[in-house]
Amino acid sequence: MLRLFKNPRKVMVQMGAAAAASLSFMIMGMVRAWSSPGMPSLLDSKAVPLTESDVSWISSIPPLASLVGSLLAGPCLTILGRRRTLMLISIPYSLGFLLIGFASHSSMLYIGRILDGAMIGFSAPSAQIFIGECASPRVRGALGAFTAIFLSLGILITYVIGAFVPWNVLAWILSAFPALLFGAMYMMPETPSWLLSKNREEEAKKSLQFLRGAHTDITGEFERLKANMAKGANSQQIQPRELLKGSVLKPLLLSMALMLLQQFSGINSIIYFTVFIFQKAGSTMDKNLSTIIVGIVQLLATIASMFLVDRAGRRLLLLVSGVVMAISLAALGAFFYMLEVYGNDVQLTLGWLPLASLLLFIIAYSSGFANVPFLIMGELFPAKFRSILGSLASCFNLLCTFTIIRSFGDMNKTMGEYGTFWFYMSWCVVGVFFVYFFLPETKGKSFEEIERMFANKKKQQLYAAGAETTIGAAADKNDVFTVETIPRAHIDERSSQSHSNDGYDMDSDEEDNGEVVATPL
Numbered sequence: 001m002l003r004l005f006k007n008p009r010k011v012m013v014q015m016g017a018a019a020a021a022s023l024s025f026m027i028m029g030m031v032r033a034w035s036s037p038g039m040p041s042l043l044d045s046k047a048v049p050l051t052e053s054d055v056s057w058i059s060s061i062p063p064l065a066s067l068v069g070s071l072l073a074g075p076c077l078t079i080l081g082r083r084r085t086l087m088l089i090s091i092p093y094s095l096g097f098l099l100i101g102f103a104s105h106s107s108m109l110y111i112g113r114i115l116d117g118a119m120i121g122f123s124a125p126s127a128q129i130f131i132g133e134c135a136s137p138r139v140r141g142a143l144g145a146f147t148a149i150f151l152s153l154g155i156l157i158t159y160v161i162g163a164f165v166p167w168n169v170l171a172w173i174l175s176a177f178p179a180l181l182f183g184a185m186y187m188m189p190e191t192p193s194w195l196l197s198k199n200r201e202e203e204a205k206k207s208l209q210f211l212r213g214a215h216t217d218i219t220g221e222f223e224r225l226k227a228n229m230a231k232g233a234n235s236q237q238i239q240p241r242e243l244l245k246g247s248v249l250k251p252l253l254l255s256m257a258l259m260l261l262q263q264f265s266g267i268n269s270i271i272y273f274t275v276f277i278f279q280k281a282g283s284t285m286d287k288n289l290s291t292i293i294v295g296i297v298q299l300l301a302t303i304a305s306m307f308l309v310d311r312a313g314r315r316l317l318l319l320v321s322g323v324v325m326a327i328s329l330a331a332l333g334a335f336f337y338m339l340e341v342y343g344n345d346v347q348l349t350l351g352w353l354p355l356a357s358l359l360l361f362i363i364a365y366s367s368g369f370a371n372v373p374f375l376i377m378g379e380l381f382p383a384k385f386r387s388i389l390g391s392l393a394s395c396f397n398l399l400c401t402f403t404i405i406r407s408f409g410d411m412n413k414t415m416g417e418y419g420t421f422w423f424y425m426s427w428c429v430v431g432v433f434f435v436y437f438f439l440p441e442t443k444g445k446s447f448e449e450i451e452r453m454f455a456n457k458k459k460q461q462l463y464a465a466g467a468e469t470t471i472g473a474a475a476d477k478n479d480v481f482t483v484e485t486i487p488r489a490h491i492d493e494r495s496s497q498s499h500s501n502d503g504y505d506m507d508s509d510e511e512d513n514g515e516v517v518a519t520p521l
Contacts, residue, residue, distance in 0.1 A: 014139065014212075018131045018134070018135065024127045025146075025154065030154045031062055032271055032272065034100070035273070039276070040276060041166050045166060069120060070121035072121070082130040083191070084190075086126050087186060092115050096113070097172070101168045101175065134191055145371065148370060158174065161173055192207045193225065193229065208225070248382060250454050255380055260400055262400075266424030267365055270361070278290045297363060325365055328360040329357070329424050329425035330421075331353060331356075332361070333425060336417035376439075440453055
């Protein structure tokens with residue numbers, strides 16, 4: 001992470017491109033968070049007659065609509081391009097919020113939420129692919145984390161605005177934010193990879209030069225990018241039976257298990273119904289202020305997690321995250337149990353406990369289960385199958401999200417609030433055992449080494465015969481020494497690259513192999 005700022009001249013444009021695309025995640029956070037302050041305000045106003053079923057469906061339907069959006073995103077990204085797709089989704093986003101704001105009937109609320117939910121399905125792959133194709137691999141992980149930060153920022157903005165205005169005014173205000181996405185993406189170039197896929201080589205070279213800086217020698221990177229695109233175009237089509245091989249199926253099942261455990265921790269129930277939870281708890285602190293504090297802590301914890309993910313192992317982060325999440329949910333469930341048994345006296349003595357429990361839960365979740373499952377998803381999947389397996393895992397994640405949000409109200413009625421939070425706690429405990437016994441550590445391993453862990457013995461012998469280990473030398477004291485497993489041809493190619501251009505000393509991007517690496521959702 002710290003390397004991101006050692007040569008700001010090279011990465012400032014890339015940071016701007018990542019921030020522009022991540023605005024779509026900020027709007028995604030607003031869609032998710034609207035129901036927390038919006039639904040209680042809507043019910044209090046009685047402006048739109050709603051049943052309990054309507055409340056549950058209107059709150060939970062965006063993740064279900066996201067499944068449809070994610071399926072339509074692929075063709076749009078291929079035909080229209082990454083930049084243009086991100087620009088165009090801002091229009092339906094605004095329209096969805098406006099429908100909610102002017103709603104006089106429940107059908108308008110449904111249509112608005114479905115429209116915004118479908119755009120969530122567009123936002124996730126569009127922003128991730130745009131960032132992945134614009135960023136150098138050495139900073140791609142850090143820039144990929146922008147999406148999580150902007151998602152938390154969108155949630156916080158909605159909590160703050162929702163504390164002061166009614167549900168319809170909140171929706172009207174939020175309808176203006178997609179214009180920022182449109183304007184920011186208008187100033188960005190299209191990605192070099194997409195331009196090359198359309199045989200627009202000169203435009204692709206200009207785009208790459210703009211992203212890397214005027215005084216960066218992009219010759220080597222551009223040639224590698226062209227070679228990689230040609231390799232992808234010539235690769236054999238994936239056969240369905242290949243997906244059933246152990247080396248493909250095992251990583252997919254591990255990733256889907258992490259997605260299930262992430263969502264069944266109850267995180268999205270808490271985000272979607274934060275105000276409701278504090279309202280039911282009867283906390284001594286104002287429910288809107290408590291919600292804003294939760295949003296601030298989530299944003300700060302998400303930023304802090306960027307520095308942890310490459311310093312601590314993936315397994316360690318998930319283990320600590322799971323244990324602390326289980327403890328915080330156990331405490332929250334205990335508060336609601338005592339509230340039911342002993343009555344309102346509990347609020348006087350333990351009124352601080354719901355806020356403290358949720359803050360601890362948010363910190364623990366943000367430091368592990370928020371980002372690591374998506375990071376591991378990008379690391380575990382074999383390169384050939386990464387796109388299709390990533391889509392399957394992401395769709396499964398959205399399905400789990402819908403299930404947990406839709407069931408929140410019904411679980412509260414049948415199990416009580418304490419039973420609901422203890423149910424989430426039990427899944428956190430299951431997650432700890434799953435990570436400890438089944439999940440391999442991927443920190444510091446190359447994609448090839450990770451693929452080798454799931455390969456059969458014959459393939460492992462081929463890996464060993466076809467590669468050799470070399471130590472990358474550092475140019476100065478600020479460089480990081482790395483151990484890479486690379487073909488010999490790339491070693492000779494690196495040593496022959498030119499670093500001059502019209503009298504300027506040119507920078508190079510020796511760590512960039514021209515490949516697109518999946519970034520976390």
